[in-house]
Every structure is written in C-alpha cells, then in structure tokens.
Amino acid sequence: MVILHIETSTHVCSVALSEKEKCIFQRSSYDGMNHAALLSLFIQDILDLLRKSGKKLDAVAVSSGPGSYTGLRIGVSTAKGLCYGLDIPLISVSTLEIITIAAQQTLSPNENRLFVPMIDARRMEVYDAIFNAKGAIIRNTAASIIQENAYAEWLKNNQLYFFGNGAAKCKQVITSPNATFIDDIHPLAENMIVPALKKYQQQQFEDVAYFEPFYLKEFHVNA
Numbered sequence: 001m002v003i004l005h006i007e008t009s010t011h012v013c014s015v016a017l018s019e020k021e022k023c024i025f026q027r028s029s030y031d032g033m034n035h036a037a038l039l040s041l042f043i044q045d046i047l048d049l050l051r052k053s054g055k056k057l058d059a060v061a062v063s064s065g066p067g068s069y070t071g072l073r074i075g076v077s078t079a080k081g082l083c084y085g086l087d088i089p090l091i092s093v094s095t096l097e098i099i100t101i102a103a104q105q106t107l108s109p110n111e112n113r114l115f116v117p118m119i120d121a122r123r124m125e126v127y128d129a130i131f132n133a134k135g136a137i138i139r140n141t142a143a144s145i146i147q148e149n150a151y152a153e154w155l156k157n158n159q160l161y162f163f164g165n166g167a168a169k170c171k172q173v174i175t176s177p178n179a180t181f182i183d184d185i186h187p188l189a190e191n192m193i194v195p196a197l198k199k200y201q202q203q204q205f206e207d208v209a210y211f212e213p214f215y216l217k218e219f220h221v222n223a
Helices: 035-053 069-086 095-104 189-201
Strands: 002-007 013-019 022-029 059-063 090-093 113-120 125-132 137-145 159-163 179-181
Touching: 002 035, 002 069, 002 189, 013 035, 013 189, 022 035, 022 189, 035 069, 059 069, 059 189, 069 090, 090 095, 090 189, 095 113, 095 125, 095 159, 095 189
Parallel strands: 002 059, 059 090, 113 159, 159 179
Antiparallel strands: 002 013, 013 022, 113 125, 125 137
C-alpha cells in the first residue's frame, strides 16, 4: 500500500510518501511557520511522482498533535481534503510517538531506557508522555509544568531521555544524573511510516468528516 504522510505540528513542515515500509519520497522545511504556503507545493510534488509512476494513494496519514494549533489545523484540513476527494482512509499518528521514533533511532537498543518527548507549550510548560524502549506508551500525554522534581519518581530507577522542541528549556531544571537530553530531534513525516502502516493493516481509520487534532489545551490568541 502507498501512504502519504503529513507532519505540521511544529515549525517543521514535512511530507513523505511510503510504499509498504519503504520511504520513496520525503521533503521537509525548517524555515518556520510557512506551512500554508509549503505544504501544497510538497504534496503537488508527491502527486506528480505518483502520476509518473502509475501508483495511487491508499491512505493519508497526518500528525494528530499535540503541537502548534495553526500547524495542526493546516495539516489536518489538508489531509481530510485529500481523503475526501480521493475517497481513501485517514490515519492519525501522535506527534509524541513520531518524535520518540526519531529519538530511538539515534541510540542503540537498551530495554532500561525511557523516552520523554516534549512539545513546547510556552513558558515552563510542555506537552509530554513517557514511552518505554519498545515504543509503548507508559504514561499518557499531559500538559506538564517543568519543575525540579517533575520526573523524580521516574528518574529514581530509570535513565530518561528528553527531546523535542520543549526539552531545551528543561535542561537547567532537570539535573538528575539519570536525565539525558537529545538535541535536534524533530517530528518528521518519514518517522510516521511504521505506526501509520500498522494502523492501515488494522483498519484503524479516522472519521474524515469529524476528526479533529489533539490540541490538549484550548487555543488562546494572546497565549
């Protein structure tokens, strides 16, 4: 099956095209919140590639959040439009799962590691969760205020790896020797391929008409 992946939850705008588990096209921009202008161009490149190769899309996968309100709206509305127009299924993948996959790829396997993806929620708050080394979520997504003891219970007996665009501001606060920070980990569409394929095979599809991103908190213009 051929799946188009869309990731717009942060300042990075990213798309990928996969055939089964193989990424056959990807494009990303780190130039800030230009998603409205860039996403349509990236997708047109993918549609041109499909037309030339004689392939057709079987589904569209989109990052579901949490993350930037505006970025998520652009990505999800674009994905829904494609699914509606082509009459194909919509798949959602958690932003925190996407960046956890990216972080895990930078390290050798170790069952004792725990992964804490962080999306910036402004001030000293982040959207986070905790995943084990197998990629299973062991503490659900939450809006967490970062204090010195925020992860104290987890850090007692575990090595925690923190990453994502919310992690940098936590380095001076979380000082446990069991805390490690990984820089330059971004949510990219190519890291959606494995979880999206799994959902496709299990027919875990979203309702194209009613699906909404997972904002976690209400949007405030002056926030």
